Amino acid sequence: MKKVFGRPKSMKANIFHYCAGCGHSIAHRLIAEVIDELDIRGITIGVPPAGCAVLAYNYFDVDMIEAQHGRGPAMATGIKRVLPDRIVFSYQGDGDLAAIGIAESFHAANRGENITVIFINNAVYGMTGGQMAPTSILGQKTTTSPTGRQSVLEGHPIRVSEIFSLLPGTTYIERCTVNSPASILRTKKAIRKAFQCQIDGLGFSLIEILSPCPTNWKMTPVDSCRWIDEAMSKEFPLGILKDVPAEQKKGERRHAG
Amino acid sequence: MSGHIIIDRELCKECHLCIQACKKGLIIPSHEYNSRGYRPVCFKKEGKECTGCALCAITCPDIAIEVYRE
Numbered sequence: 001m002k003k004v005f006g007r008p009k010s011m012k013a014n015i016f017h018y019c020a021g022c023g024h025s026i027a028h029r030l031i032a033e034v035i036d037e038l039d040i041r042g043i044t045i046g047v048p049p050a051g052c053a054v055l056a057y058n059y060f061d062v063d064m065i066e067a068q069h070g071r072g073p074a075m076a077t078g079i080k081r082v083l084p085d086r087i088v089f090s091y092q093g094d095g096d097l098a099a100i101g102i103a104e105s106f107h108a109a110n111r112g113e114n115i116t117v118i119f120i121n122n123a124v125y126g127m128t129g130g131q132m133a134p135t136s137i138l139g140q141k142t143t144t145s146p147t148g149r150q151s152v153l154e155g156h157p158i159r160v161s162e163i164f165s166l167l168p169g170t171t172y173i174e175r176c177t178v179n180s181p182a183s184i185l186r187t188k189k190a191i192r193k194a195f196q197c198q199i200d201g202l203g204f205s206l207i208e209i210l211s212p213c214p215t216n217w218k219m220t221p222v223d224s225c226r227w228i229d230e231a232m233s234k235e236f237p238l239g240i241l242k243d244v245p246a247e248q249k250k251g252e253r254r255h256a257g
Numbered sequence: 258m259s260g261h262i263i264i265d266r267e268l269c270k271e272c273h274l275c276i277q278a279c280k281k282g283l284i285i286p287s288h289e290y291n292s293r294g295y296r297p298v299c300f301k302k303e304g305k306e307c308t309g310c311a312l313c314a315i316t317c318p319d320i321a322i323e324v325y326r327e
Contacts, residue, residue: 021272
C-alpha cells in the first residue's frame with residue numbers, strides 16, 4: 001500500500017501543545033504542506049506571534065524568529081528587505097494582529113510589503129484564558145464579557161480583512177476557516193496562493209482563518225466547528241476579499257478581446 | 258479502491274473530529290488511556306470498507322493519522 005497522507009516534511013515530529021480540536025495545529029500543517037509543495041523549505045523564514053502559537057518554532061522545520069507581541073509584520077518587513085530572496089511569513093492571532101499589533105500590521109499592509117500574513121481569528125484571547133478580543137462577536141460570552149459583548153460597551157468586532165482590502169498596498173486577501181475537510185482544503189489553496197503572490201513579488205497577502213477554540217468557547221470540538229458555521233461566519237463572511245493578480249488577468253483579457 | 262489508516266495513539270487528543278469526518282463510520286471512540294491521559298480513537302478494520310479518502314487525516318488537528326491506499 002502507498003502512503004497518501006502523513007506528516008509534512010516541514011513539520012517536526014514534536015507533539016503539539018495545543019488543546020484538543022484547536023485550529024492552530026491545522027493551520028500549521030497546511031502552511032507546512034504548502035512549503036513542501038512549493039519546495040521553499042530552505043528559503044522560508046517564519047515569524048511566530050505572542051499568543052497560543054508562541055511556540056510555533058517548535059513545530060516548523062524552517063527558520064523561525066520570534067517577534068515582540070504584535071510586531072510580526074514589522075519584523076517580517078525587516079527580514080524581507082534585508083533578504084529579498086527569502087519567503088517570509090508572519091503567523092498571528094487576533095490578539096496579536098487586531099489588538100496590540102494593529103498599527104504594525106496596518107502599516108505593513110499599507111506599504112505593500114512583499115510578505116505573507118497568516119491571521120488566526122478565534123474570537124477570544126486564547127493563551128490568557130478566554131478574554132474578549134477585538135474580534136469577539138456581539139453577544140459572545142467571554143471571561144471579560146460575561147453577559148455577552150455589547151456594542152455600546154465594547155464596540156463592534158473588527159473585520160480586519162475588509163479593512164485591509166481597502167488599502168492599495170495589499171494584493172491578496174481571503175477569509176477561510178478550518179472547520180470541515182472541504183474548508184480545510186480551501187484554506188490550503190488560499191495559503192498556497194498567498195505564498196505564490198509573494199514568490200511572484202506582487203506584495204502583501206493576508207489569509208484570515210476562522211479557527212475553533214473549544215477550550216475558551218466552552219464547547220466540544222465538534223460543537224465549536226458548528227458554531228463557526230452558525231454564528232462566526234455570519235459576522236465574518238468567508239471568501240476572497242481582494243485578488244489583484246486575478247483582476248489584472250481579467251483586465252488583460254478584456255484588452256485583448 | 259481500498260485503504261488503511263494508522264492512528265498514532267500517543268498523538269491523539271480525542272477531539273473526535275475524525276469520527277465526524279469518516280463517512281463510513283470506521284473510527285470509533287475507545288476507553289483505553291494513552292500515556293498523556295487521553296483516550297485515543299480506534300480504527301475498525303473488520304469491514305475493510307475504508308477507501309483511503311483521507312478526510313479523517315485532513316481534519317485531524319494533531320497529524321495523528323497516516324493514510325495508505327492501494
